Amino acid sequence: xxxxxxxxxxxxxxxxxxxxxxxxxxxxxxxxxxxxxxxxxxxxxxxxxxxxxxxxxxxxxxxxxxxxxxxxxxxxxxxxxxxxxxxxxxxxxxxxxxxxxxxxxxxxxxxxxxxxxxxxxxxxxxxxxxxxxxxxxxxxxxxxxxxxxxxxxxxxxxxxxxxxxxxxxxxxxxxxxxxxxxxxxxxxxxxxxxxxxxxxxxxxxxxxxxxxxxxxxxxxxxxxxxxxxxxxxxxxxxxxxxxxxxxxxxxxxxxxxxxxxxxxxxxxxxxxxxxxxxxxxxxxxxxxxxxxxxxxxxxxxxxxxxxxxxxxxxxxxxxxxxxxxxxxxxxxxxxxxxxxxxxxxxxxxxxxxxxxxxxxxxxxxxxxxxxxxxxxxxxxxxxxxxxxxxxxxxxxxxxxxxxxxxxxxxxxxxxxxxxxxxxxxxxxxxxxxxxxxxxxx
Numbered sequence: 001x002x003x004x005x006x007x008x009x010x011x012x013x014x015x016x017x018x019x020x021x022x023x024x025x026x027x028x029x030x031x032x033x034x035x036x037x038x039x040x041x042x043x044x045x046x047x048x049x050x051x052x053x054x055x056x057x058x059x060x061x062x063x064x065x066x067x068x069x070x071x072x073x074x075x076x077x078x079x080x081x082x083x084x085x086x087x088x089x090x091x092x093x094x095x096x097x098x099x100x101x102x103x104x105x106x107x108x109x110x111x112x113x114x115x116x117x118x119x120x121x122x123x124x125x126x127x128x129x130x131x132x133x134x135x136x137x138x139x140x141x142x143x144x145x146x147x148x149x150x151x152x153x154x155x156x157x158x159x160x161x162x163x164x165x166x167x168x169x170x171x172x173x174x175x176x177x178x179x180x181x182x183x184x185x186x187x188x189x190x191x192x193x194x195x196x197x198x199x200x201x202x203x204x205x206x207x208x209x210x211x212x213x214x215x216x217x218x219x220x221x222x223x224x225x226x227x228x229x230x231x232x233x234x235x236x237x238x239x240x241x242x243x244x245x246x247x248x249x250x251x252x253x254x255x256x257x258x259x260x261x262x263x264x265x266x267x268x269x270x271x272x273x274x275x276x277x278x279x280x281x282x283x284x285x286x287x288x289x290x291x292x293x294x295x296x297x298x299x300x301x302x303x304x305x306x307x308x309x310x311x312x313x314x315x316x317x318x319x320x321x322x323x324x325x326x327x328x329x330x331x332x333x334x335x336x337x338x339x340x341x342x343x344x345x346x347x348x349x350x351x352x353x354x355x356x357x358x359x360x361x362x363x364x365x366x367x368x369x370x371x372x373x374x375x376x377x378x379x380x381x382x383x384x385x386x387x388x389x390x391x392x393x394x395x396x397x398x399x400x401x402x403x404x405x406x407x408x409x410x411x412x413x414x415x416x417x418x419x420x421x422x423x424x425x426x427x428x429x430x431x432x433x434x435x436x437x438x439x440x441x
Contacts, residue, residue, distance in 0.1 A: 005302075010309040013296075014316060021285070025317060028281055032321030033328060035274035036362065040329025042267045043357030044349070045337055050260035051352040052341045057247030057256075062187055063121045065090065065215030067228045069242045072212040079235040085218055085227065090117040092213040095197050095204050096163040098190060102146045106188070109213075110161050112204075113138075113191045120215050123189050126345070128153050128177025131193040137173035138191040140181030149175060159190070163201060164211060171200065180345070221248040263340075318362075326358055 018025050058064050069080060081089040091114060098108040113131050118124045125138050137157055139149065149157050155175040162168050173192070181188055197204055204211060218227060224244035232240060246252060282289075293306065334349045341348035 005304075007305065007308050010305055011312050013309055014313040017313060018316065024281065024285055025320075028278065028317045029320040031274075031277050031281055032318055033325040035270060035277065036321060036325030037328030037332065038270045038274075039267065039360070040326060040357055041332040041336075042264065042270060043360055044329060044333040044353070045340065046260045046264040046267075047354055047357055048333075048337045048341050048348050048352040049263050050256050052344070052348060053256035053259050054247045054252070057252050058245065059122065061243075061246045063215055063245060064217075065120050066218045066221045066224055066245050066248055067216040067231075067242055068245075069214040069216065069228075069240055071210045071241055072214055073210050074207050074212060076237055076240070077212045077214045079237060080214055080216065080231055083231050083235060085220070085231065086216055087219045088217045090114065090120050090215040092117045092189070092215070093197070093204060094164075094211045094213060095192070095201050096161045096169070098143070098159055099162040099168060100147060100160045102148075103143070104146070106142075106146075108143055108188045108190050110159070110200075111189045111191060112194050112197045117213075117215060118189070118191065121189065123179060123181065123191075125177030126179045127151075128175070131176055131191050131196070133176075134193060134195040134199065135172075135174050136176040136193060136196070138177040138179075139175065140179055140188050142181045143188060143190065144175075144178055151178065153177070164209075169200070221245075222250070224248055322362060329358070 069077075072080070077089075077091055080086065092109070093112040093114070095110045095112065098110060115124065115130060118130065123140065124130070128138065130138055137159075139147075139157070141151075143149075144151065147157070147159070149155060153175060157173040157175050158170065159173065160168060160170050173196075192200075203209060216228075216231070218224075228242045228244055229239075232238070232242075293301075296306065333353075334347075337349040337352075338347055341352075344351065
């Protein structure tokens, strides 16, 4: 007996189904867009709240890197950067530290401009720019206030600083930019250009100079103290000073997760309501669909083809509602998240924007569509007075004049071969839709 493996007809049937059930499929697509949009918004909002708590801890620490190693040579920094557990690394070359008496206990490093490192320590100028020309300097507002520096681009800046050997220096600079720095930052940077650093300390970039601070971001930020020591041991380096980011210890991560849980909770409500909505829409035409599937089975439609048909139809409806749903979720996030996460200069809806909530929402919608459609269209239990092995919708599977024209037809069903009296495919669709949509098959 030849097996029926024609899967191309499944897509043809799905397209014809869209043509003959426009209203049903438009409503399904709108429901899919609404459910996925709410999914997206819930996960975006929860992610923003969790990210805001972690960012607050990072502000306390003063860096977004997981580990900060200090006092490294160029060779040591290169070895640590090459470790397989290291996702990315940023470097800071320090010339000295500011030693003006007005600085108090605060430590400000006189360092060569590095935008990547500046972003990791939240020290990128919001007014002006990073130094590019010799003699330029960029400071944070707290340091400027301590030194009495005017907040004007081009303002003169006179600094007292101490190099690694302990010698004091006094030099003049020109202000080219500044940024707001939280007062709880115990460390900060005063940025100068590489040309200026070369003039102040000609040997600052030598291979033996232990003036590099390395910020390391790991693939798995867990047990940072152990991982920091393990990186040194794995690379054959001696014990070097390091600090770990407080935002990534287990207690802080659990606290941030607990704070965000109430914002993730509505996802369960969206899950239940979305399933019921899609199930109800499909259930409206369930009897019609079951009769249609029975006719397909009677004509030799295999279970594999039926699964493929439902899969392709569900994928098509999901695809139609996907982009509008992402737009709905993003706009809701853009409107509501700034009212929940406050105290940031940047828009939190954009700052914490991630692709992961969109992927989770799309996956959730795909599962809901599959289960909702299958539950409504292909029930596992027979109806009242119906034999378990007989195809649903027996009105099309037997009886009438077609029973005498096709007495020996056999249909492969879940319960085994069963003699049935099928209606020709063209006649089936003429009864359902008024004409034969499968004339091309």
